[in-house]
Amino acid sequence: MADRSRLCTVWLGSETGILKGVSVTRKQAFNFCNTSHLSRDQEVRALCWGDPAESEVLVGSVDGTVKTFSTEKGQFTDSRRCGGPADGGFTGLALCGAALVTCGECGTLRVWREDSSEPALELSAGNNVCRMRQSPVHRDRVATGGKDNGLKIWDLQKPDAPLFTAKNLRDDWLDLRRPHWVRDLAFIPDSDKVVTCTGYHQVHVFDPSSPQRRPVLEVEYGEYPLTALSLPAGGSTVVVGNTHGQIALLDLRKGVVRGCLKGLAGGVRGLQCHPTLPVVASCGLDRFLRIHSLEDRTLLHKVYLKSRLNCVLLASRDLEDGRGAAGEGGSQEVKEEEEGGEDEVWDTMERVEEKPKRKTTEEEEEELQKKKKSKKKRKKGQD
Template sequence: MGDSSRLCSVWLGSETGILKGVSLARKQAFNFCNTSHLSRDQEVRALCWGDPDESELLVGSVDGTVKTFSTEKGAFTESRACGQPADGCFAGLAPLGGSGLVTCAESGALRVWREDSSEPVAELNAGKHVSRMRQSPVHRHRVATGGKDNGLKLWDLQNPQSPVFTAKNLRDDWLDLRRPQWVRDVAFIPGSEQVVTCTGYHQVHVFDPASPQRRPVLEFEYGEYPLTALALPASGGVVVVGNTQGHVAVLDLRKGVVRGCLKGLAGGVRALQCHASRPVVASCGLDRFLRLHSLEDRTLLHKVYLKSRLNCLLLSSRDLQEGGGPAGEGEVKEEGEGEEEDDEVWESMERVEEKTKRKTTTEEEEQEEEELQKKRKKKKD
């Protein structure tokens, strides 16, 4: 297991509770699990690296536990309770310096944990119905939160009494009605203090905390369906967004126009991530495929079928295999039990024999006409 985990350059969390690693060089996927029986309570909802060397993965489950997975050993080494099922699923997970950890649940419970404590050293309320919590890649003590009817907030975990920035809702529409807000994903724009969000109302907003304006400094829309995920390339200037219909587009952050669309997806997008050094973006979601697209010519580089519906993904900072030729589906190597429930469901279903084809209306009319003619003939005789 340790050898296979070292080969993996992409990590994914599935609804079945299995941590999946994909080796793009070998076109193989490996399943890692620490139990013989899996349940929906262990569904993976959040992934992040536990250290800068990327030797440890932090895996957040639905039941509020955070497991530590060693990529060197290829096994789970630790598990700790960082919340209750009543708090809802994890909306975000991030490491802090000194073996610390930040967790945020859908209920709005934002907690800071230390390695040597079973209780959080700090806890604050980020508001109800939180959809996403993201950590700043530059200032690790700064995080952003947002959700349904819960606008963007920026928090300084060194001074967590109140948010350092609270976004103001959009202006009322032309009927003077309040416009609803629903932050689905958020990211910090590299090289600036600006923050970009995508919403459940197919909007993209850019906020500037350094500006006196608390409303978006840039606002535009994409498509007609709710946006669910976004990612920022290292080159800057654009944002990649995905929606519930499997549409992924590259949008210009300066002009608010569509630069291009990434094709091939067939289900709702749940996670997007751009590589740290290469112009590629990874996506996964309900269609059970991991895909890697080039951001230069928008071609599909890799496509790997992973059997389970996927919630989140994490790219390794190591260089990915160069894409050449058409993308093919990867072979899946089973490493855990209870991977798929679909086959068992189909086998347990009762077989229904096909019934005799019902006569059409035209056939019935013709038969009635023949019987009528026979009756008339008998009367004449």
């Protein structure tokens, strides 16, 4: 069983532009923003750590700005323009040394130096990019993919051409082209492989070290588009979520479903597994943060956060009390909801019993019998 005491802070980005910090151990939620200027133009699309010590969170907004939030001071300390609305929302943020790597939906991949307002590197990863991820081992390598835009792996030190470009799937049994739509991806630890999930409920594993550019493993889950994935520690399984709130744990060696996580009521937008603990955090359209155990698939925590959530980032240490301000939104106590909470609501409601129907008296029954007899006589007379 996962040790709940080691589950500390979870950072989330919302559609309304609020950065939310949830202290699981203290059962508190913090809103970091100016609530008088909330706008969908400030919608948070991507989160990543600004340093290995987790003292800074980089927040990518849909308007092309990247804000730096200090977890120690409890406030935003910097903001820089890394694109515009025409680029679409951020599909990924990463830190490569002192440089910031950004990618938008338009497919423009940029590298920004710390002391420059102009990108040091700019390349095109193709149109309709849905996700950009950085390799946890080779920090100068990133992967991109999107709608009708297959998996590509880039070396930022050699940006002239991608290191790997996935080949389109084989035609179906009618010799028709199979469409491809990468929604999320991740580098598998201790290997060169990359796992992707698609908008056509498929999970693919690519191996750039092999001569085959098509998937070396293909698994289908459910019948709805997959939107997010994350790899637990070990790399032999992957957690995927879809647009109908279904989350499953798939085996990447045998290509089978190992189990499902229940409780969600809306599309999944963000998933992240803890780097050491067997737990996964999820968020999405139903406005809940949920933390499930990957050992017995039980729901450990469930917190309602009022806003639709786009992305989630797990921290290894807790928020510290009294350090910095939480913005105008302030902090609030959060009440975790357990399974069966809806049943408790129904139990507390006043019961309304249906009144029994009025029984007919003997006189009324006699009148009914007379009417039936008269109808029978009329029918006989007509015959």
